[in-house]
Amino acid sequence: xxxxxxxxxxxxxxxxxxxxxxxxxxxxxxSAEDARAIGRCxxxxxxxxxxxxxxxxxxxxxxxxxxxAALVEGLAASGVDVRRIGLGPTPMLYFxxxxxxxxxxxxxxxxxxxPDYNGFxxxxxxxxxxxxxxxxxxxxxxxxxxxSGQGAVSRHxxxxxxxxxxxRDYREGRQLKIVWDSGNGAGGPLVNExxxxxxxxxxxxxxxxxxxxxxxxxxxxxxxxxxxxxEAVAEHKADLGIALDGDGDRIGVIDGKxxxxxxxxxxxxxxxxxxxxxxxxxxxxxxxxSQALYDEIAKxxxxxxxxxxxxxxxxxxxxxxxxxLAGEMSGHIFYADTYYGFDDALYAAIRLIEILANGDQSLAxxxxxxxxxxxxxxxxxxxxxxRKFKVAGEVKEWLKGRPGVEVNDxxxxxxxxxxxxxxxxxxNTQDVLVARCEAKxxxxxxxxxxALGEALRAVGMEPPSF
Numbered sequence: 086x087x088x089x090x091x092x093x094x095x096x097x098x099x100x101x102x103x104x105x106x107x108x109x110x111x112x113x114x115x116s117a118e119d120a121r122a123i124g125r126c127x128x129x130x131x132x133x134x135x136x137x138x139x140x141x142x143x144x145x146x147x148x149x150x151x152x153x154a155a156l157v158e159g160l161a162a163s164g165v166d167v168r169r170i171g172l173g174p175t176p177m178l179y180f181x182x183x184x185x186x187x188x189x190x191x192x193x194x195x196x197x198x199x200p201d202y203n204g205f206x207x208x209x210x211x212x213x214x215x216x217x218x219x220x221x222x223x224x225x226x227x228x229x230x231x232x233s234g235q236g237a238v239s240r241h242x243x244x245x246x247x248x249x250x251x252x253r254d255y256r257e258g259r260q261l262k263i264v265w266d267s268g269n270g271a272g273g274p275l276v277n278e279x280x281x282x283x284x285x286x287x288x289x290x291x292x293x294x295x296x297x298x299x300x301x302x303x304x305x306x307x308x309x310x311x312x313x314x315x316e317a318v319a320e321h322k323a324d325l326g327i328a329l330d331g332d333g334d335r336i337g338v339i340d341g342k343x344x345x346x347x348x349x350x351x352x353x354x355x356x357x358x359x360x361x362x363x364x365x366x367x368x369x370x371x372x373x374x375s376q377a378l379y380d381e382i383a384k385x386x387x388x389x390x391x392x393x394x395x396x397x398x399x400x401x402x403x404x405x406x407x408x409x410l411a412g413e414m415s416g417h418i419f420y421a422d423t424y425y426g427f428d429d430a431l432y433a434a435i436r437l438i439e440i441l442a443n444g445d446q447s448l449a450x451x452x453x454x455x456x457x458x459x460x461x462x463x464x465x466x467x468x469x470x471x472r473k474f475k476v477a478g479e480v481k482e483w484l485k486g487r488p489g490v491e492v493n494d495x496x497x498x499x500x501x502x503x504x505x506x507x508x509x510x511x512x513n514t515q516d517v518l519v520a521r522c523e524a525k526x527x528x529x530x531x532x533x534x535x536a537l538g539e540a541l542r543a544v545g546m547e548p549p550s551f
Contacts, residue, residue, distance in 0.1 A: 164234020
């Protein structure tokens with residue numbers, strides 16, 4: 086039954102409807118009423134697609150239980166049955182959609198944002214729900230054209246089932262010493278479960294879920310957030326350290342010498358192992374990844390594919406080209422050979438541990454074999470929302486006809502020269518531009534920075550301070 090009584094509908098703060106998810110500041114741009122409306126709208130879309138049930142989970146943020154309750158209320162009012170899995174990491178919610186045979190899923194999470202943020206990641210069927218889908222949800226809310234009913238609400242404890250599935254593909258080998266840092270995020274309880282099943286010596290840091298994040302911020306792409314892990318790896322003479330972000334879908338890795346393996350470096354290790362078993366497979370990485378990754382995939386007998394940044398975009402491309410492995414600089418790692426193709430930091434960690442346990446090299450020795458490149462970190466600098474997506478196109482036009490440059494415009498502009506490459510793209514989640522440069526030596530890097538700065542100034546933008 087369609088409910089037209091609520092013809093006034095609901096209007097969201099436009100800043101919360103992002104490319105990959107819905108995310109805002111609780112009490113300012115995001116409220117319980119918003120959560121209720123999201124439930125009502127999403128449930129309506131599920132029913133109109135012929136679905137009957139939605140799985141719901143939430144992370145460890147202080148606002149999550151309140152928002153989850155409102156979300157469930159909205160879903161049930163749309164006439165769909167709600168399967169609540171409780172507190173856990175985002176990949177456990179993705180797993181729940183398969184395991185509980187649900188027609189969709191919503192995860193209440195602020196991911197790695199500050200503690201006052203929260204948001205929603207969604208699946209419709211087994212597909213990511215993003216981009217135009219999220220904008221459609223906003224329009225549906227404003228129209229008030231909701232389905233109506235009274236769905237049943239049930240609770241499901243799937244922690245053991247999920248932990249068993251994480252370990253199902255593991256081939257046992259030699260035992261390692263591993264330090265885990267859950268960052269007080271939602272993955273902590275699952276780390277406990279994994280360590281009880283994984284024959285190795287484990288040191289656990291910050292496994293207690295605490296939405297104030299008292300020890301450090303749960304973002305493993307920021308080096309200072311890995312300092313506690315580095316110290317513990319050194320203290321315990323561990324083989325490696327593994328860090329999770331706030332909702333357990335991104336991984337950070339430290340080798341036994343205390344060095345960070347960035348997302349693209351980790352992908353080289355994982356891709357080499359994958360291609361030994363699946364020669365010729367297409368391996369996907371995002372546009373921010375090092376050229377060394379693409380070169381190493383090709384050298385190992387694979388087909389490298391550069392694609393747009395964004396976990397939803399990567400998942401969609403993986404299905405299209407039947408890729409068994411993909412990854413991003415940010416630490417989202419996707420396995421689709423014997424797993425489901427979604428980003429799961431714990432599963433990626435287990436696959437890495439399996440490679441090390443069954444190989445004759447330590448992670449530090451593997452790290453020593455990786456090509457050394459000279460690069461900038463990811464440079465983020467302000468640009469107005471209405472301007473940011475135009476800048477890359479203007480730069481592309483300015484570059485036309487210039488000798489010695491090769492432009493890839495799959496996501497912004499990635500410009501390859503004799504020195505290396507530089508990237509300029511718009512962030513899909515913030516009002517910033519993102520830049521990065523990489524060369525084989527410092528002199529080449531200086532020239533790339535200069536070229537990037539020249540291109541930005543040519544279109545009226547001030548370059549970031551390198």
